[in-house]
Amino acid sequence: xxxADAGVLYGLLAVGAGLATGLxxxxxxxxxxxxxxxxVGVVAEEPGFLGxxxxxxxxxxxxxxxxxxxxxxLMFAWTPFASLVxxx
Amino acid sequence: xxxxxxPKFGKPVKYAYITGRxxxxxxxxxxxxxxxxxxxxxxxxxxRYLEETQYKDEIDxxxxxxxxxxxxxxxxFANLAKTFRKLSEVSIDEPSFLILEFLRRWDVWNIxxxxxxxxxxxxxxxxVKYLVPAGELSAEYLDELAKxxxxxxxxxAFDGTDYASALAQYDGxxxxxxxxxxxxxxxxxxxRAVGGTLSVGGGLLLKFVRREIDIRNLITLFRMNKAGVDAxxxxxxxxxxGKLHDxxxxxxxxxxxxxxxxxxGYPFWxxxxxxxxxxxxxxxxxxxxxxxxxxRYAWAxxxxxxxxxxxxxxxxxxxxxxxxxIRKIVRGKEAGLPAELIEEQVVVx
Numbered sequence: 001x002x003x004a005d006a007g008v009l010y011g012l013l014a015v016g017a018g019l020a021t022g023l024x025x026x027x028x029x030x031x032x033x034x035x036x037x038x039x040v041g042v043v044a045e046e047p048g049f050l051g052x053x054x055x056x057x058x059x060x061x062x063x064x065x066x067x068x069x070x071x072x073x074l075m076f077a078w079t080p081f082a083s084l085v086x087x088x
Numbered sequence: 089x090x091x092x093x094x095p096k097f098g099k100p101v102k103y104a105y106i107t108g109r110x111x112x113x114x115x116x117x118x119x120x121x122x123x124x125x126x127x128x129x130x131x132x133x134x135x136r137y138l139e140e141t142q143y144k145d146e147i148d149x150x151x152x153x154x155x156x157x158x159x160x161x162x163x164x165f166a167n168l169a170k171t172f173r174k175l176s177e178v179s180i181d182e183p184s185f186l187i188l189e190f191l192r193r194w195d196v197w198n199i200x201x202x203x204x205x206x207x208x209x210x211x212x213x214x215x216v217k218y219l220v221p222a223g224e225l226s227a228e229y230l231d232e233l234a235k236x237x238x239x240x241x242x243x244x245a246f247d248g249t250d251y252a253s254a255l256a257q258y259d260g261x262x263x264x265x266x267x268x269x270x271x272x273x274x275x276x277x278x279x280r281a282v283g284g285t286l287s288v289g290g291g292l293l294l295k296f297v298r299r300e301i302d303i304r305n306l307i308t309l310f311r312m313n314k315a316g317v318d319a320x321x322x323x324x325x326x327x328x329x330g331k332l333h334d335x336x337x338x339x340x341x342x343x344x345x346x347x348x349x350x351x352x353g354y355p356f357w358x359x360x361x362x363x364x365x366x367x368x369x370x371x372x373x374x375x376x377x378x379x380x381x382x383x384r385y386a387w388a389x390x391x392x393x394x395x396x397x398x399x400x401x402x403x404x405x406x407x408x409x410x411x412x413x414i415r416k417i418v419r420g421k422e423a424g425l426p427a428e429l430i431e432e433q434v435v436v437x
Binding site for chain 1: 100101104105106107108109111112113115116178395
Protein backbone atom coordinates (compact mmCIF):
# COMPACT_ATOMS: atom_id res chain seq x y z
CA UNK A 1 0.00 0.00 0.00
CA UNK A 2 1.23 3.44 -0.81
CA UNK A 3 2.35 5.72 1.91
CA ALA A 4 -0.21 8.40 0.96
CA ASP A 5 -3.12 5.95 1.40
CA ALA A 6 -1.77 4.95 4.78
CA GLY A 7 -1.68 8.63 5.71
CA VAL A 8 -5.37 9.03 4.73
CA LEU A 9 -6.28 5.98 6.79
CA TYR A 10 -4.39 7.30 9.77
CA GLY A 11 -6.15 10.62 9.37
CA LEU A 12 -9.55 8.90 9.36
CA LEU A 13 -8.47 7.05 12.49
CA ALA A 14 -7.82 10.38 14.17
CA VAL A 15 -11.23 11.69 13.06
CA GLY A 16 -12.84 8.57 14.51
CA ALA A 17 -11.01 9.09 17.77
CA GLY A 18 -12.23 12.68 17.89
CA LEU A 19 -15.82 11.64 17.20
CA ALA A 20 -15.69 9.02 19.95
CA THR A 21 -14.88 11.58 22.64
CA GLY A 22 -16.88 14.42 21.09
CA LEU A 23 -20.17 12.57 20.61
CA UNK A 24 -19.86 10.98 24.05
CA UNK A 25 -19.45 14.48 25.45
CA UNK A 26 -22.52 15.79 23.66
CA UNK A 27 -24.55 12.78 24.85
CA UNK A 28 -23.45 13.28 28.43
CA UNK A 29 -24.33 16.95 28.16
CA UNK A 30 -27.85 16.18 26.95
CA UNK A 31 -28.24 13.73 29.81
CA UNK A 32 -26.93 16.16 32.36
CA UNK A 33 -29.06 19.15 31.44
CA UNK A 34 -32.19 17.70 32.98
CA UNK A 35 -30.44 16.26 36.02
CA UNK A 36 -28.59 19.51 36.60
CA UNK A 37 -31.79 21.57 36.43
CA UNK A 38 -33.58 19.18 38.78
CA UNK A 39 -30.68 19.19 41.25
CA VAL A 40 -30.60 22.99 41.30
CA GLY A 41 -34.35 22.92 41.98
CA VAL A 42 -34.01 20.52 44.89
CA VAL A 43 -30.97 22.31 46.34
CA ALA A 44 -32.93 25.59 46.27
CA GLU A 45 -35.34 23.96 48.73
CA GLU A 46 -32.94 21.72 50.61
CA PRO A 47 -29.30 22.81 50.63
CA GLY A 48 -28.29 19.52 52.27
CA PHE A 49 -28.98 17.68 49.02
CA LEU A 50 -26.03 19.30 47.25
CA GLY A 51 -23.58 16.42 47.72
CA UNK A 52 -25.96 13.69 46.58
CA UNK A 53 -27.23 15.91 43.79
CA UNK A 54 -23.76 16.54 42.43
CA UNK A 55 -23.04 12.82 42.45
CA UNK A 56 -26.24 12.10 40.48
CA UNK A 57 -25.46 14.91 38.10
CA UNK A 58 -22.01 13.52 37.35
CA UNK A 59 -23.23 9.99 36.57
CA UNK A 60 -23.63 10.58 32.80
CA UNK A 61 -20.06 11.89 32.82
CA UNK A 62 -18.88 8.28 33.00
CA UNK A 63 -19.98 7.89 29.38
CA UNK A 64 -17.31 10.36 28.32
CA UNK A 65 -14.70 8.15 29.95
CA UNK A 66 -15.80 5.30 27.66
CA UNK A 67 -15.52 7.60 24.66
CA UNK A 68 -12.13 8.83 25.81
CA UNK A 69 -10.92 5.26 26.31
CA UNK A 70 -11.97 4.36 22.75
CA UNK A 71 -10.15 7.44 21.44
CA UNK A 72 -6.96 6.57 23.27
CA UNK A 73 -7.09 2.97 22.07
CA LEU A 74 -7.61 4.15 18.49
CA MET A 75 -4.75 6.61 18.65
CA PHE A 76 -2.12 4.73 20.60
CA ALA A 77 -2.94 1.07 21.25
CA TRP A 78 -4.77 -0.18 18.16
CA THR A 79 -2.27 0.50 15.37
CA PRO A 80 -2.71 -1.90 12.45
CA PHE A 81 -1.44 0.89 10.21
CA ALA A 82 1.35 2.00 12.42
CA SER A 83 3.88 -0.15 10.60
CA LEU A 84 2.62 1.18 7.25
CA VAL A 85 2.83 4.78 8.38
CA UNK A 86 6.20 4.29 9.88
CA UNK A 87 7.46 2.37 6.84
CA UNK A 88 9.60 4.37 4.45
CA UNK B 89 -46.08 21.72 1.07
CA UNK B 90 -46.30 19.59 4.16
CA UNK B 91 -43.76 20.59 6.76
CA UNK B 92 -42.08 17.87 8.70
CA UNK B 93 -42.34 18.84 12.34
CA UNK B 94 -39.85 17.24 14.61
CA PRO B 95 -40.65 17.00 18.28
CA LYS B 96 -39.00 19.86 20.09
CA PHE B 97 -35.73 18.56 21.41
CA GLY B 98 -35.36 18.45 25.16
CA LYS B 99 -38.90 19.56 25.93
CA PRO B 100 -39.42 17.56 29.14
CA VAL B 101 -36.24 19.17 30.39
CA LYS B 102 -38.16 22.41 30.90
CA TYR B 103 -39.93 20.62 33.73
CA ALA B 104 -36.79 19.27 35.40
CA TYR B 105 -36.21 22.30 37.63
CA ILE B 106 -39.78 22.80 38.76
CA THR B 107 -40.50 19.11 39.36
CA GLY B 108 -37.26 18.74 41.32
CA ARG B 109 -38.28 21.70 43.38
CA UNK B 110 -41.85 20.59 44.13
CA UNK B 111 -40.67 17.11 45.03
CA UNK B 112 -38.37 18.70 47.60
CA UNK B 113 -41.25 20.91 48.76
CA UNK B 114 -43.47 17.86 49.07
CA UNK B 115 -41.20 16.42 51.75
CA UNK B 116 -41.91 19.52 53.85
CA UNK B 117 -45.67 18.98 53.86
CA UNK B 118 -47.21 17.93 57.15
CA UNK B 119 -47.28 14.11 57.24
CA UNK B 120 -50.65 12.37 57.50
CA UNK B 121 -49.91 10.87 60.91
CA UNK B 122 -49.54 14.38 62.38
CA UNK B 123 -53.26 15.18 62.03
CA UNK B 124 -54.49 12.83 64.79
CA UNK B 125 -51.79 14.27 67.03
CA UNK B 126 -52.86 17.81 66.14
CA UNK B 127 -56.39 16.92 67.17
CA UNK B 128 -55.10 16.17 70.66
CA UNK B 129 -53.36 19.56 70.91
CA UNK B 130 -54.96 22.87 71.85
CA UNK B 131 -54.85 25.87 69.55
CA UNK B 132 -51.69 27.45 70.95
CA UNK B 133 -49.88 24.12 70.75
CA UNK B 134 -50.91 23.77 67.12
CA UNK B 135 -49.60 27.28 66.43
CA ARG B 136 -46.33 26.34 68.11
CA TYR B 137 -46.11 23.14 66.07
CA LEU B 138 -46.76 25.09 62.85
CA GLU B 139 -43.92 27.39 63.81
CA GLU B 140 -41.57 24.45 63.40
CA THR B 141 -42.82 23.84 59.86
CA GLN B 142 -42.93 25.88 56.66
CA TYR B 143 -45.52 28.19 58.24
CA LYS B 144 -42.90 29.74 60.55
CA ASP B 145 -42.53 33.06 58.72
CA GLU B 146 -46.26 33.72 58.52
CA ILE B 147 -46.93 32.72 62.13
CA ASP B 148 -44.09 34.99 63.30
CA UNK B 149 -45.22 37.91 61.16
CA UNK B 150 -48.90 37.70 62.07
CA UNK B 151 -48.60 36.77 65.74
CA UNK B 152 -48.52 40.46 66.73
CA UNK B 153 -51.86 41.10 65.09
CA UNK B 154 -53.79 37.91 65.73
CA UNK B 155 -53.88 35.04 68.15
CA UNK B 156 -55.46 31.61 68.47
CA UNK B 157 -57.65 30.39 65.63
CA UNK B 158 -57.46 33.68 63.73
CA UNK B 159 -53.67 33.52 63.70
CA UNK B 160 -53.62 30.00 62.29
CA UNK B 161 -56.25 30.76 59.66
CA UNK B 162 -54.51 33.86 58.36
CA UNK B 163 -51.05 32.35 58.54
CA UNK B 164 -52.11 29.28 56.54
CA PHE B 165 -53.82 31.40 53.89
CA ALA B 166 -50.83 33.75 53.63
CA ASN B 167 -48.49 30.78 53.30
CA LEU B 168 -50.69 29.19 50.64
CA ALA B 169 -50.66 32.37 48.57
CA LYS B 170 -46.90 32.77 49.00
CA THR B 171 -46.19 29.15 48.02
CA PHE B 172 -48.36 29.20 44.91
CA ARG B 173 -47.01 32.57 43.84
CA LYS B 174 -43.51 31.20 44.24
CA LEU B 175 -44.32 28.24 41.98
CA SER B 176 -45.44 30.50 39.16
CA GLU B 177 -42.45 32.80 39.69
CA VAL B 178 -39.75 30.13 39.59
CA SER B 179 -41.03 28.41 36.46
CA ILE B 180 -40.64 29.43 32.83
CA ASP B 181 -42.22 28.69 29.45
CA GLU B 182 -44.79 25.91 29.32
CA PRO B 183 -44.81 24.99 33.05
CA SER B 184 -45.29 28.63 34.01
CA PHE B 185 -48.18 29.00 31.57
CA LEU B 186 -49.89 25.85 32.80
CA ILE B 187 -49.38 26.69 36.48
CA LEU B 188 -50.90 30.13 36.00
CA GLU B 189 -53.80 28.60 34.11
CA PHE B 190 -54.39 26.25 37.06
CA LEU B 191 -53.97 29.01 39.66
CA ARG B 192 -56.73 31.10 38.11
CA ARG B 193 -59.02 29.12 40.39
CA TRP B 194 -57.82 31.41 43.17
CA ASP B 195 -58.90 34.42 41.13
CA VAL B 196 -62.33 32.81 40.99
CA TRP B 197 -62.13 32.12 44.73
CA ASN B 198 -61.21 35.76 45.41
CA ILE B 199 -63.97 37.14 43.22
CA UNK B 200 -66.45 34.87 44.98
CA UNK B 201 -65.15 36.00 48.39
CA UNK B 202 -65.45 39.65 47.38
CA UNK B 203 -69.01 39.19 46.14
CA UNK B 204 -70.04 37.20 49.19
CA UNK B 205 -68.42 39.73 51.52
CA UNK B 206 -70.14 42.68 49.87
CA UNK B 207 -73.40 40.75 49.70
CA UNK B 208 -73.28 40.15 53.46
CA UNK B 209 -72.18 43.73 54.09
CA UNK B 210 -68.83 42.84 55.67
CA UNK B 211 -66.22 45.60 56.06
CA UNK B 212 -63.42 45.73 53.49
CA UNK B 213 -60.65 45.00 56.02
CA UNK B 214 -62.52 41.86 57.03
CA UNK B 215 -62.89 40.73 53.38
CA VAL B 216 -59.21 41.26 52.64
CA LYS B 217 -58.32 38.79 55.40
CA TYR B 218 -59.98 35.96 53.50
CA LEU B 219 -58.46 36.66 50.10
CA VAL B 220 -55.75 34.38 48.75
CA PRO B 221 -53.81 36.36 46.15
CA ALA B 222 -52.28 33.29 44.51
CA GLY B 223 -53.68 33.78 41.03
CA GLU B 224 -53.30 36.42 38.36
CA LEU B 225 -55.03 39.24 40.27
CA SER B 226 -52.48 40.90 42.54
CA ALA B 227 -53.00 41.59 46.24
CA GLU B 228 -53.04 45.36 45.57
CA TYR B 229 -55.72 45.06 42.91
CA LEU B 230 -57.85 42.88 45.17
CA ASP B 231 -57.43 45.43 47.99
CA GLU B 232 -58.74 48.10 45.65
CA LEU B 233 -61.71 45.95 44.70
CA ALA B 234 -62.50 45.25 48.35
CA LYS B 235 -62.67 49.00 49.01
CA UNK B 236 -65.41 49.47 46.40
CA UNK B 237 -68.83 50.31 47.78
CA UNK B 238 -71.19 47.84 46.15
CA UNK B 239 -71.32 44.56 44.25
CA UNK B 240 -72.17 46.47 41.07
CA UNK B 241 -68.91 48.46 41.34
CA UNK B 242 -66.92 45.24 41.62
CA UNK B 243 -68.75 43.71 38.68
CA UNK B 244 -68.16 46.77 36.50
CA ALA B 245 -64.42 46.64 37.36
CA PHE B 246 -64.29 43.38 35.41
CA ASP B 247 -65.85 44.88 32.26
CA GLY B 248 -64.00 43.77 29.18
CA THR B 249 -62.48 40.69 30.82
CA ASP B 250 -63.62 37.09 30.51
CA TYR B 251 -65.28 37.31 33.90
CA ALA B 252 -67.78 39.93 32.67
CA SER B 253 -70.06 37.35 31.04
CA ALA B 254 -70.25 35.24 34.20
CA LEU B 255 -70.66 38.23 36.51
CA ALA B 256 -73.47 39.59 34.30
CA GLN B 257 -75.64 36.77 35.66
CA TYR B 258 -75.89 38.50 39.02
CA ASP B 259 -79.55 39.27 39.58
CA GLY B 260 -79.20 41.19 42.84
CA UNK B 261 -80.90 38.45 44.86
CA UNK B 262 -78.62 35.48 45.21
CA UNK B 263 -75.06 34.57 44.40
CA UNK B 264 -75.43 30.88 43.59
CA UNK B 265 -75.94 31.40 39.86
CA UNK B 266 -72.93 33.74 39.59
CA UNK B 267 -70.75 31.33 41.54
CA UNK B 268 -71.74 28.44 39.31
CA UNK B 269 -71.11 30.55 36.23
CA UNK B 270 -67.64 31.46 37.54
CA UNK B 271 -66.79 27.81 38.14
CA UNK B 272 -67.92 26.87 34.67
CA UNK B 273 -65.99 29.79 33.20
CA UNK B 274 -62.79 28.64 34.92
CA UNK B 275 -62.97 25.18 33.38
CA UNK B 276 -64.09 26.55 30.02
CA UNK B 277 -61.13 28.93 29.91
CA UNK B 278 -58.73 26.17 30.78
CA UNK B 279 -60.05 23.98 27.98
CA ARG B 280 -59.71 26.89 25.59
CA ALA B 281 -56.19 27.80 26.66
CA VAL B 282 -54.83 24.27 26.86
CA GLY B 283 -57.09 22.18 24.64
CA GLY B 284 -55.84 23.84 21.47
CA THR B 285 -52.21 23.02 22.06
CA LEU B 286 -50.80 19.68 21.08
CA SER B 287 -48.26 19.75 23.88
CA VAL B 288 -48.02 16.77 26.18
CA GLY B 289 -48.01 18.98 29.27
CA GLY B 290 -51.28 20.67 28.37
CA GLY B 291 -52.89 17.31 27.67
CA LEU B 292 -51.87 16.01 31.10
CA LEU B 293 -53.22 19.13 32.81
CA LEU B 294 -56.54 18.62 31.04
CA LYS B 295 -56.57 14.94 31.98
CA PHE B 296 -56.14 15.82 35.64
CA VAL B 297 -58.64 18.67 35.56
CA ARG B 298 -61.24 16.45 33.85
CA ARG B 299 -60.83 13.93 36.65
CA GLU B 300 -61.13 16.73 39.18
CA ILE B 301 -64.38 17.93 37.60
CA ASP B 302 -65.70 14.36 37.78
CA ILE B 303 -64.87 14.17 41.47
CA ARG B 304 -66.51 17.53 42.16
CA ASN B 305 -69.63 16.48 40.25
CA LEU B 306 -69.63 13.21 42.11
CA ILE B 307 -69.57 15.03 45.44
CA THR B 308 -72.47 17.21 44.25
CA LEU B 309 -74.34 14.06 43.25
CA PHE B 310 -73.69 12.40 46.61
CA ARG B 311 -74.97 15.42 48.51
CA MET B 312 -77.99 16.11 46.34
CA ASN B 313 -79.06 12.53 45.68
CA LYS B 314 -78.84 11.86 49.39
CA ALA B 315 -81.04 14.88 50.07
CA GLY B 316 -83.42 13.78 47.32
CA VAL B 317 -83.11 16.95 45.25
CA ASP B 318 -84.92 17.15 41.93
CA ALA B 319 -82.95 15.84 38.93
CA UNK B 320 -83.27 19.10 36.97
CA UNK B 321 -81.76 21.13 39.83
CA UNK B 322 -78.85 18.69 40.09
CA UNK B 323 -78.23 18.87 36.34
CA UNK B 324 -77.87 22.64 36.66
CA UNK B 325 -75.17 22.27 39.30
CA UNK B 326 -73.10 19.77 37.36
CA UNK B 327 -69.97 21.31 35.89
CA UNK B 328 -69.50 20.42 32.21
CA UNK B 329 -66.18 19.18 30.85
CA GLY B 330 -65.58 16.11 32.98
CA LYS B 331 -64.57 12.82 31.40
CA LEU B 332 -67.57 11.01 32.88
CA HIS B 333 -69.95 13.93 32.38
CA ASP B 334 -72.63 12.02 30.48
CA UNK B 335 -72.64 9.06 32.81
CA UNK B 336 -72.70 11.21 35.92
CA UNK B 337 -75.46 13.50 34.70
CA UNK B 338 -77.56 10.44 34.02
CA UNK B 339 -77.21 9.51 37.68
CA UNK B 340 -78.73 12.80 38.81
CA UNK B 341 -81.88 12.32 40.80
CA UNK B 342 -81.52 8.55 41.13
CA UNK B 343 -82.60 6.96 44.41
CA UNK B 344 -79.54 6.72 46.65
CA UNK B 345 -79.21 2.94 46.64
CA UNK B 346 -79.47 2.71 42.88
CA UNK B 347 -77.00 5.57 42.53
CA UNK B 348 -74.45 3.69 44.65
CA UNK B 349 -74.87 0.52 42.60
CA UNK B 350 -74.26 2.40 39.37
CA UNK B 351 -70.94 3.72 40.73
CA UNK B 352 -69.48 0.25 41.11
CA GLY B 353 -66.75 -0.45 38.61
CA TYR B 354 -65.46 3.11 38.33
CA PRO B 355 -61.80 3.67 39.30
CA PHE B 356 -62.70 5.71 42.37
CA TRP B 357 -65.12 3.07 43.69
CA UNK B 358 -62.48 1.06 45.56
CA UNK B 359 -61.59 4.08 47.70
CA UNK B 360 -65.16 4.56 48.94
CA UNK B 361 -66.66 1.07 48.66
CA UNK B 362 -66.34 0.23 52.38
CA UNK B 363 -68.21 3.32 53.62
CA UNK B 364 -70.61 4.01 50.75
CA UNK B 365 -73.70 2.19 51.91
CA UNK B 366 -77.32 3.18 51.45
CA UNK B 367 -77.73 4.02 55.13
CA UNK B 368 -74.69 6.30 55.47
CA UNK B 369 -75.62 9.38 57.46
CA UNK B 370 -72.81 11.83 56.66
CA UNK B 371 -71.63 12.34 53.10
CA UNK B 372 -68.62 14.35 54.32
CA UNK B 373 -66.70 11.13 54.92
CA UNK B 374 -67.13 10.12 51.29
CA UNK B 375 -66.06 13.60 50.23
CA UNK B 376 -62.83 13.30 52.19
CA UNK B 377 -62.13 9.88 50.66
CA UNK B 378 -62.79 11.16 47.13
CA UNK B 379 -60.49 14.14 47.64
CA UNK B 380 -57.79 11.82 48.93
CA UNK B 381 -58.32 9.68 45.83
CA UNK B 382 -57.74 12.73 43.62
CA UNK B 383 -54.43 13.50 45.34
CA ARG B 384 -53.28 9.88 45.01
CA TYR B 385 -54.35 9.94 41.37
CA ALA B 386 -52.20 13.01 40.64
CA TRP B 387 -49.13 11.51 42.30
CA ALA B 388 -49.68 8.09 40.74
CA UNK B 389 -50.02 9.61 37.30
CA UNK B 390 -46.87 11.64 37.87
CA UNK B 391 -44.91 8.41 38.24
CA UNK B 392 -45.66 7.67 34.60
CA UNK B 393 -44.79 11.22 33.55
CA UNK B 394 -42.06 12.27 35.97
CA UNK B 395 -41.02 15.30 33.93
CA UNK B 396 -44.39 16.94 33.42
CA UNK B 397 -46.86 19.29 35.05
CA UNK B 398 -48.37 16.45 37.11
CA UNK B 399 -46.00 16.52 40.11
CA UNK B 400 -46.64 20.28 40.33
CA UNK B 401 -50.40 19.70 40.22
CA UNK B 402 -50.07 16.94 42.80
CA UNK B 403 -48.17 19.28 45.06
CA UNK B 404 -50.64 22.12 44.63
CA UNK B 405 -53.59 19.88 45.47
CA UNK B 406 -51.73 18.36 48.44
CA UNK B 407 -50.84 21.79 49.78
CA UNK B 408 -54.37 23.09 49.34
CA UNK B 409 -55.65 20.05 51.22
CA UNK B 410 -53.12 20.48 53.99
CA UNK B 411 -54.25 24.06 54.61
CA UNK B 412 -57.89 22.95 54.51
CA UNK B 413 -57.11 20.17 57.01
CA ILE B 414 -55.39 22.48 59.47
CA ARG B 415 -58.30 24.92 59.26
CA LYS B 416 -60.83 22.14 59.73
CA ILE B 417 -59.06 20.90 62.84
CA VAL B 418 -58.63 24.34 64.35
CA ARG B 419 -62.14 25.55 63.55
CA GLY B 420 -63.66 22.24 64.58
CA LYS B 421 -61.92 22.30 67.94
CA GLU B 422 -62.96 25.88 68.51
CA ALA B 423 -66.59 25.02 67.80
CA GLY B 424 -66.29 22.09 70.20
CA LEU B 425 -67.04 19.38 67.65
CA PRO B 426 -66.30 15.81 68.73
CA ALA B 427 -62.93 14.48 67.56
CA GLU B 428 -64.46 11.70 65.42
CA LEU B 429 -66.45 14.25 63.44
CA ILE B 430 -63.34 16.31 62.68
CA GLU B 431 -61.36 13.17 61.86
CA GLU B 432 -63.93 12.22 59.23
CA GLN B 433 -63.44 15.50 57.43
CA VAL B 434 -59.65 15.50 57.41
CA VAL B 435 -58.30 14.37 54.05
CA VAL B 436 -55.30 12.06 54.29
CA UNK B 437 -54.06 10.75 50.94
